[in-house]
Amino acid sequence: MRTALVWAAILFSGTSACAAEAPDPALADVVKAIYAPYTVTLQDGSYPPISWERPIYTKEVAALISRWETVMPEDEVDDLNDGDWLCLCQDWDSRAFKTTIVSSEMKGADAAHVMVDVAVFGTEARRAAFDFKREDGVWKIDELTAEGMEKGLKQALRDTIAKDEAL
Numbered sequence: 001m002r003t004a005l006v007w008a009a010i011l012f013s014g015t016s017a018c019a020a021e022a023p024d025p026a027l028a029d030v031v032k033a034i035y036a037p038y039t040v041t042l043q044d045g046s047y048p049p050i051s052w053e054r055p056i057y058t059k060e061v062a063a064l065i066s067r068w069e070t071v072m073p074e075d076e077v078d079d080l081n082d083g084d085w086l087c088l089c090q091d092w093d094s095r096a097f098k099t100t101i102v103s104s105e106m107k108g109a110d111a112a113h114v115m116v117d118v119a120v121f122g123t124e125a126r127r128a129a130f131d132f133k134r135e136d137g138v139w140k141i142d143e144l145t146a147e148g149m150e151k152g153l154k155q156a157l158r159d160t161i162a163k164d165e166a167l
Contacts, residue, residue: 022106023104023105023106023112023114024139027104027112027114027139028101028104030132030139031099031101031114031116031130032099034056035086035097035099035118038086038087038120039094039097040094041095050084051084051085051087052065052068052069052080056141057140057141057142058133058135058140058141059135060142061141061142061143061153061154064157064158064161065157067161068157068160068161068164071161071165072164073164078163078164079156079159079163080156080157080160083148085144085146085153086128086144087118087120088118088120088128088146088148089120089126093120093121093122096119096121096122096123097119097120097121097122098118098122098125099116099117099118100116101114101115101116102115102117102127103115109134110133111132111133111134112131112132112139113129113130113131114129114130114132115127115128115129115130116129116130126146127146127147128144128145128146129144129145130144131143131144141153
């Protein structure tokens with residue numbers, strides 16, 4: 001009887017008995033792939049590709065990056081090219097580098113929000129919040145919010161483009 005009452009309440013309230021949509025298991029693999037270059041020591045001592053040069057962003061973000069690259073000062077540091085956006089750092093220890101997915105939530109069939117703790121030297125994690133969007137069947141970064149980018153990567157790109165154009 002109690003179960004019938006619960007179902008009746010759900011039906012009449014217009015809510016669903018289903019839990020929130022479970023995160024796409026592929027998101028964990030995407031996060032792992034995003035951070036994989038930070039866990040490898042290259043034999044020649046070089047670093048992996050710079051975060052903004054990687055094909056991991058939505059078309060909208062990639063267009064902003066492309067525009068930023070055309071106005072970026074050549075021999076100067078601007079607000080976005082002085083550190084790596086994904087590790088939230090300038091340097092890291094590939095042997096100690098660690099990421100932990102704190103939460104993952106679907107925001108529709110093709111959108112997700114993922115919180116990640118990033119420990120670049122194995123201690124003192126920094127929090128990054130990603131909004132992913134599925135484009136052409138592939139999860140891409142549509143937004144990144146972290147310390148230093150509180151308004152998000154897209155706004156940071158827009159602001160930096162405007163500042164760099166004014167130089």
